[in-house]
Amino acid sequence: xxxxxxxxxxxLGAASLPSLIGAKQPPxxxxxxxxxxxxxxxxxxxxxxxxxxxxxxxARRGVLFSNAHCAxxxxxxxxxxxxxxxxxxxxxxxGNDQWWKPxxxxxxxxxxxxxxxxxxxxxxxxxxxxxAGFNPPDQWxxxxxxxxxxxxxxxxxxxxxxKKIPNPEGHPFNGLTNFQGExxxxxxxxxxxxxxxxKAVEWGAEFLKREQKKPFFLAVGLWxxxxxxxxxxxxxxxxxxxxxxEVPENDLDDVxxxxxxxxxxxxxxxxxxxxxxxxxxAVRAYLASISFADALVGRMIKALDASPHAGNxxxxxxxxxxxxxxxxxxWHKSTLWERSTHVPLIMAGPGMAAAGxxxxxxxxxxxxxxxxxxxxxxxxxxxxEGESLVPLLKNPKAKHKPVVSTFEPDNxxxxxxxxxxxxxxxxTEELYDRFADPNEYRNIAADPKHAAVKRELAKYMPxxxxxxxxxxxxxxxxxxxxxxxxx
Ligand SMILES: [Ca+2]
Numbered sequence: 001x002x003x004x005x006x007x008x009x010x011x012l013g014a015a016s017l018p019s020l021i022g023a024k025q026p027p028x029x030x031x032x033x034x035x036x037x038x039x040x041x042x043x044x045x046x047x048x049x050x051x052x053x054x055x056x057x058x059a060r061r062g063v064l065f066s067n068a069h070c071a072x073x074x075x076x077x078x079x080x081x082x083x084x085x086x087x088x089x090x091x092x093x094x095g096n097d098q099w100w101k102p103x104x105x106x107x108x109x110x111x112x113x114x115x116x117x118x119x120x121x122x123x124x125x126x127x128x129x130x131x132a133g134f135n136p137p138d139q140w141x142x143x144x145x146x147x148x149x150x151x152x153x154x155x156x157x158x159x160x161x162x163k164k165i166p167n168p169e170g171h172p173f174n175g176l177t178n179f180q181g182e183x184x185x186x187x188x189x190x191x192x193x194x195x196x197x198x199k200a201v202e203w204g205a206e207f208l209k210r211e212q213k214k215p216f217f218l219a220v221g222l223w224x225x226x227x228x229x230x231x232x233x234x235x236x237x238x239x240x241x242x243x244x245x246e247v248p249e250n251d252l253d254d255v256x257x258x259x260x261x262x263x264x265x266x267x268x269x270x271x272x273x274x275x276x277x278x279x280x281x282a283v284r285a286y287l288a289s290i291s292f293a294d295a296l297v298g299r300m301i302k303a304l305d306a307s308p309h310a311g312n313x314x315x316x317x318x319x320x321x322x323x324x325x326x327x328x329x330x331w332h333k334s335t336l337w338e339r340s341t342h343v344p345l346i347m348a349g350p351g352m353a354a355a356g357x358x359x360x361x362x363x364x365x366x367x368x369x370x371x372x373x374x375x376x377x378x379x380x381x382x383x384x385e386g387e388s389l390v391p392l393l394k395n396p397k398a399k400h401k402p403v404v405s406t407f408e409p410d411n412x413x414x415x416x417x418x419x420x421x422x423x424x425x426x427x428t429e430e431l432y433d434r435f436a437d438p439n440e441y442r443n444i445a446a447d448p449k450h451a452a453v454k455r456e457l458a459k460y461m462p463x464x465x466x467x468x469x470x471x472x473x474x475x476x477x478x479x480x481x482x483x484x485x486x487x
Contacts, residue, residue, distance in 0.1 A: 026376050027350055028212070028313040029114070030204075031219040032300055034293045035075065035126060035226040036333065038322035039342045041290070043358070046342075051238050051291045054298030055344065058317060059358070062348020063393055066358040069403050069415050070321045071366045073333045073340035076100075076129035077406075078320040078365065083109045083128060085369035085384035088406045089465035095408075099133045099477070102484035103469035108381060110369050111139045114217040117378045122207060123219035125200040130223075131158045133477045133484070144203055146221070147196030149188055150181075150228045160479045173230070174285075176276060183269050183331075185229035185285030192232040192292075197222045201296045205303035212309070215376075222296055225289030225323070235288035235295075242283045245327045246439065252328060254443040256428030258411060263330045270331050283325050314349035314375055318365060327439075336413035336422045336430075337440050341405040351375050352393055359392045362415045364403035402460045409465035414457040421445075421457040429454065 039046030043059040044066060071081035076096040077088045084107045088094045091104055100107065108116070115121045124144035128135040137143070145161045156164060172179060173186025192198055204220040224231070252260055273282050297317060304310055322340045324330040333340040345363065348355070366386030373380055374388045391398035402416040410425035420440065422430040431445035431454060444450055475484040 026215045028215050028309050029217045029372060030304055030313050030315045032317045033221045034319045035223050036321060036323045037225055037290060037319035037344055038339060041344050044344060050287055052294040054294045058301060058348055059346050060356045062346050062355055063352050064358040065345040065363045067360050067362045068343050068345035069341040069364055069405050070343055071364055072406050073321045073335060075320055079128055082365045082368055085386060087385050087462060089462040092466045092469040094468050097471040098469050099472060101136050102475060109139060111217060113378060118214060120212060120214045120216045124203045125221035126223055127219045127221040132160055132479050136482050147199045149196050149230050183227050185282060187233045187236060188230045197224055197296050201299045204300055208303050208307035208309060220300060222293055224293035225286055229285035229289040231288040231292035235291045238291055239284045239287045242280055242287055244279055244283060245325055247326055248441060251441055256424055258424035258428060262335045263328045265334050266332055270326060270329055279326060286325055316368060317346045319343040334407060336405060336407055354396050357396045359396055361400040362403045363389060363400055402457060404460055412461045414460045416457060419453055419457060421454055
């Protein structure tokens with residue numbers, strides 16, 4: 001338990017905090033995540049006309065980091081980086097097939113650090129990566145597994161807690177037969193309240209109704225708008241005629257081979273969607289899934305506001321990575337461009353000065369761990385590679401270093417306010433002037449007049465990347481005991 005003097009020092013240092021100064025205990029944390037949500041959010045301006053009233057309202061009452069980026073543009077490496085506080089190039093966790101726990105047995109994750117310091121730590125849904133073996137029981141005082149909506153996720157070897165039941169009538173709902181099962185979208189034949197994410201929010205709301213003996217860290221991990229993009233009909237009805245992203249035909253011509261390779265990952269899905277005339281349908285499903293996620297965020301915040309913890313709970317809303325919808329001929333994430341790395345990040349609650357004012361400085365999801373440590377008065381941890389956002393929470397003009405996103409060893413993108421500089425493992429590069437070229441169409445890395453900019457930004461890239469840790473097939477994993485044995 002952080003002692004009260006340390007806590008007050010942290011709190012009083014943070015801002016003028018009337019509600020916090022009167023608090024009897026350190027603040028609680030509501031750690032709320034969405035999945036694969038890019039900047040198509042009202043307050044981020046990525047898709048004018050998107051309906052996200054609840055996230056926008058949260059941004060108005062808290063602090064929106066309008067230039068936030070993931071440490072890695074993919075679920076597991078992004079979440080592992082956020083939750084261990086260390087970069088992929090430090091941990092060796094670069095992909096979705098690497099269990100972090102057997103590779104990093106001594107890592108003290110964000111929930112573990114809260115647990116070790118007097119907090120009650122509870123969660124439901126996708127917080128760590130969603131497949132069995134990524135979410136060890138020692139992370140939590142109580143945890144409830146994700147409820148999936150789709151038959152694809154009844155793969156028992158990945159989700160041993162899920163019951164095997166037949167496909168619902170109408171599956172696949174997008175009409176694309178023999179397609180990759182995960183890449184589906186549509187309206188499921190059930191009410192909103194039966195969706196898995198809704199159940200996670202309901203559980204979180206019940207948790208918040210209770211008086212708590214200890215300060216709490218409550219994680220609610222929503223799946224939406226991740227594929228399969230299922231949402232109730234009313235959210236599809238919001239977007240009768242969605243706009244398609246602009247995709248110049250020659251956009252990849254000035255991209256090095258490594259970038260082209262990343263863009264080509266699961267290209268068949270992009271090609272099939274185009275060939276079958278389903279691009280608009282798929283964009284519409286993504287927008288519907290965003291608005292459904294937004295409604296669930298709204299329910300969660302409403303539940304907090306109605307609870308006894310309203311005045312003493314820090315809310316952190318984040319998405320693990322962005323999402324392409326055909327830009328650079330790519331669906332999915334797993335690239336080092338803005339589309340994949342730019343994510344929503346909002347903090348609200350006690351300790352936020354100049355609430356309602358966005359911070360435009362680039363920040364990283366790696367910064368969340370040290371920020372929460374500071375706001376909650378927990379002992380600092382020296383292995384954390386992010387930078388606390390408390391100076392930015394206190395002062396909208398505070399400085400913050402450029403941030404790095406990494407995909408696979410030695411491929412990095414550095415994001416500074418104006419520039420995105422990408423350098424791949426073979427030394428090839430991309431540089432975008434985002435003020436002049438917000439869609440990153442023109443790679444100007446070869447222009448000698450930008451040599452100094454590249455040199456400056458390169459300083460923020462990790463000097464080296466550790467080898468990838470072993471993949472899942474290197475272990476036998478026992479779900480009942482949560483043990484990994486090297487084969
Ligand atoms: Ca994700």
